[in-house]
Amino acid sequence: MVSEMKASKFQQVNDQEWRKIAIKSLRGLPFEKLITKTIEGIDIAPLYTKEYTDNHLQNVQEKIVQTVRSGTASPNWTIAQQSYAPEGEQWMKEIKESLEKGNESIIYDGNRSVNWKDEQLTEMEKLVQKYPIYAFHIKESDPFLTIFSKINEADRKKVKGAITGDVRLPKGYYFVRTMVADQLSIHYQGADIVTELAIALSKAVEEAKNVDSFTAFANQFFVRFAVDTHFFMEIAKIRAFRILWQTLAESYGYNKQSAIPVYSETSLRTYSKLDPYVNLLRAGNEALSAVLGGTDILTVHPHNILSKVTPTSIRNARNIQLVIKEETFIQYVLDPAGGSYYIDSLTNELIEKAWTLFQKIEAQGGYSTYVASGTLEEKLQQRKKERINELSHHKKSLIGTNKYADLSTTLTKEEATVDVEGRLAKTYEDLRLFFEKDQPKVVLLTFGKLKEFKPRADFVAGFLAAGGIKTVWSPAFDSVETANKWIKENDFDYGIICIHPNETEQVMVTLMKDIQEDKWLDVAGTYETRLQEVWIQAGIDGFIYKGQDQLEKLTAIKKRFEQEVRR
Template identity: 45%
Template structure:
């Protein structure tokens, strides 16, 4: 008879007991290997408990949770899909279709392929009068801003929207259009981490507040714009931490009321790739759900092929990501759904502490402009971006379909969407490798020595290594004698060969292979052999392929070496 689930009780296990079992499971590896260091300089624990959270935050825990919940402007996650169109006719057809299919906030980048003449602006004005919107412009004199001259004066007070601009925009007759934005996406795409983005929001807000007649006037026009990346829990904590920081910020300016501001956000293109583009859809779904749980008010999902050319299908899928998550997850029926999570509350608190400290540092330097002019901001962000790129190049950070599990048959699209061509994406070095190798088309082989079970793990690793560059190496099959290995090596039409074998076989046959290989053939070994490295390289070995290696550097250097061989 099945037991009643409601009566089942599980034994309470404390941290020390869990740690004891974890150490046994590690089988000799240090317990410290379970801790993870993030790009924000935060150490993530393998397990979070209530006791650890209380010890970290103490009496501030309830205050943090209450602040997160009271500082949310709305409890309505609104889709804000971008409108695309190569011609004005197509643009407005897509705009109307977007409204019909559930889009709540019309996202329009003014950089379109057609001109914003008066007829187009008049037509756009009709939509902006009855629909919320997010306009992305460059400057105060952007042609699309002429739309606000064509809306009837008696209707202007009811027009609601956001304007994202590099320069401050003034729309005095539109009290419900927010025109002061702390837009962190440019810094995000330069490589900023979550803590830096949060500090920059406050620094930008400080600057903008001083330019307004009153702090109240500033708050009524202000909003934030975030890009949400694939680090799921980190991005949830980032959005929650903003609310705590915002409360501290307005309190410092003497504002005692809980005045929330909208969080406008979008999927980050930093992890998007032109290779295996459907994986971008998985990334976007992950990012959108993090934003939903974190409490974003307005959210844009970029189509999975937005780096190239969005299609009607990809735009529809992107829009439905938000609609499905919003309606099917029931997350919006829960106030602060991640609240009380030991991990997320801990991460939120650390983000608040570190971001506020960095904000004060920026203020002490004279504000964001002075901090930037002193190159402190640029150097901070560049350092993080270098670390992030290195993690991708060495596969410590996975880009599925690009730096790992890549499809070598996947062709790299030549077309680029100019709206996003300047984004510093993590996949770009691998896309460049793919292009480089597609032009040179080198013949690469794997000499597999021994039985299949002996060489298969390393041979598979080498295949995956070269798949990132779009190369499918040929394999020798089982070779079990040095004589046969030498014969295959000198008869292959490959100009570069990697030896894949177990350690003892590799050590025994490499000297003979180096002594007998034909001139001009480049030979590498799969694996790390520190003791033999100097000797083998001095007798003609090209190098090694191993886990944790910088793939871009290795394959880039190899491509240049192959050019020399082929000349």
């Protein structure tokens, strides 16, 4: 049996033959239906083969893999778990506990002020000589800075890591980097991957002007990325940066392989206060993509960081990285994504697009000029609108927010541990807060047999649930007369008529004759413009259908309900 299996051969199928079979399976739909278009303008093909890759990469795949691997210092990465305590005593307790349980570095955010005492800072002096320190947004007045002046000069070479902000470190900190292309700000403002990469290079060029040599600059510089949920694109982003950086270094005459640190953290752009445990899945997805991409340092944010972190959520965030190391052994493999036709193709496309944009920025005068012109801000605003538009039209899903919303839990307005401007779920959260306070009575008016109206009723219920609107079902009406009688006798704020598509027009002809003017009614489904106009003239207010702008519709319902309440 085994020998027969080993002797079996399969017929070779080329890309052209596969494409023919794929088109046939689409049953009349165009092949383009299988292509996914990203916000970066990249077309993701349904299949990547050697034939496809050779045609599109033009035999540069091997060079991509070699450059990524030579530009990565180590296959292993540093676990960087943050403490969120506002008091120095608790902060030190948490960081020491996390270091004992798998954390490998000290992370400090100057934007989150901590009340320090001298004894805690003295403890910190010892810790930073033992573990790498990554400190961001440090202000000149921050007491945290004093630890660097107190460490004696002989021990300063023990301190490793990076620090940014209003910082002038004393002499002797040779292994602490102070120049950064921090991409978190533009990421949260809506930046796509190509923009993040191009701006990182442009910032590097601007920073390099302040240093005597590119070698000295390369020893001081690092980059910081937020890693989003688009798994393969984020892997390609970090890999693309390695090659772009090497290309930039060579343009300065620096021909050695330069491996600068890449600091990554899970993006809060797609985190939501709604159904927060889904954030744990997002964090795991983002962490794994960062690791496969070859990040050097990684922070995973707790799933409930938008409300209030707990010891359990911090432990879970840390354990995501520990589980990846213990279960996958990725830390022993240099560039584990290298050689994948798919990821190498994405990497190459990001390189080409980012380098083109970088050259355009430099031609306009560089990073500062580009920002001052308003071009970057305009682009970020446009990208943010596109992202929200994708969510609102269900081209993208934010599980627990715009899809599969859970109304069994309430969304309380409380002070967040961390808040991020530009989160995609924010508008949905605001709608949920409103309807939790003032909930209209919404009825799905169902006609016919359960199997006939259920798909539309389920869709409408899910559509409205995303805004926090609860729905109840009417009895299944067997006639228009029964429906009209029920509608007249029962009190509700808003009703949506749910009928099988094949029967809707026929039922509506009869139903329209007796529609009550004071009733607020919509119809589920899409229809010809002619029918919509007739039904609206008869008293129907609007429609709910697949592909509709969800946020626009939910906002209109909110405004209508507010008007009804004021009457």
